[in-house]
Amino acid sequence: MQSKLFMRKLFTLLFFVSTLVSLYGQAGKGVYQFLNLPVDARSVGFGGINVSTKDGDINLGLNNPALLDSVGHNMLSLNYSNYLAGINYGSVAYGRTFKSKNHWAVGISYLDYGKTDSYDETDVYQGDFSMKDIVINLAYNRTLNKYFSAGAIIKPLYSAYERYTSAGIGFDFGLSYHNDSIQLDLGLAVKNAGWQFNGYYSENDKEHREPLPWNILFGISKRFKHAPIRLSLTLHNLQTWNLYYERSSELEKEYQKPLNIKWYDMLFRHTIISAEIIPIKNFFLVVSFNCRRRAEMAVPDFKSLAGFSFGAGIKIRQFNAGFALTSYQKGVLSYNFTVSTNFSEFGLK
8 A cells, every 4th residue: 555655656756847847858958967977887888878677786776766676785886987088987886775675875976077278368378177077866765566666866966167166956766667577677767857056157147047957768678588688778858859959050050940850760869779698697798779879970971880889797706897888989989897896795784
């Protein structure tokens, strides 16, 4: 009875959040866009995000809090990414389970843009400055019954670019269905609902605030009984149909016209397709195709692997190691590394 009441309240909350922020549907608009970056190697291998696969990975539990479970109890994960243009970011996450049905996790992600030269209006060098983004993830998951679980994340946010700073808070909500007998997982997540408390600057004597890059996702993962393969389909940005960016060049009038994107092209831009090969328990390979990334990064008459991501993971003694790379253009790659361990394997409870 309590589980049904909890689920009814959760669906009401999800509907309220999606209605509240539905007017921010334009792609590319919003602040704290770093929230869309995958922080761990496995998520990168999944094409950027996966909200359905439930197998004890604490990092996937921060994609969708409903994926947290008792397998992540006492697990520590360290992640690092060598991103584009010398940008580096990393994260740390730790999970605990209390009374078998209550699962918690805390994570901190940090993005460092490096040093940038500063000049005044007369082009005189003024030294350099740094830019950084920080988010803290406080996650909770409740096992409702044999098949369903639900969760939420509170995310305090802080951003500093030279002397311009901003703070805000985000919320994630998730629901998961896991059926081990048929090896089927379903996941629903609402990510990055929230507010910017203070903007980077003021406009007309008022603080300029922007919406967060919220996202509604649905995923399905199916593992085959007689083959070491799991297929995943993730649908993202379900709150808006048009995933094109506004063009506002005043010099080139043709760039102000809406892009002529076919309906089926736009449909596929909402999808990420992944195939995971798991020949043994402690090893996996994954390849994925992010249709939107391919459509936006591909250049006519120029071959590249834009849109594809690759990942692998292996467990050696008490440690899990993961590696993934993403191709944005020919010769333009991003690398991610993950190392995790469960302290329970060292006798620590």
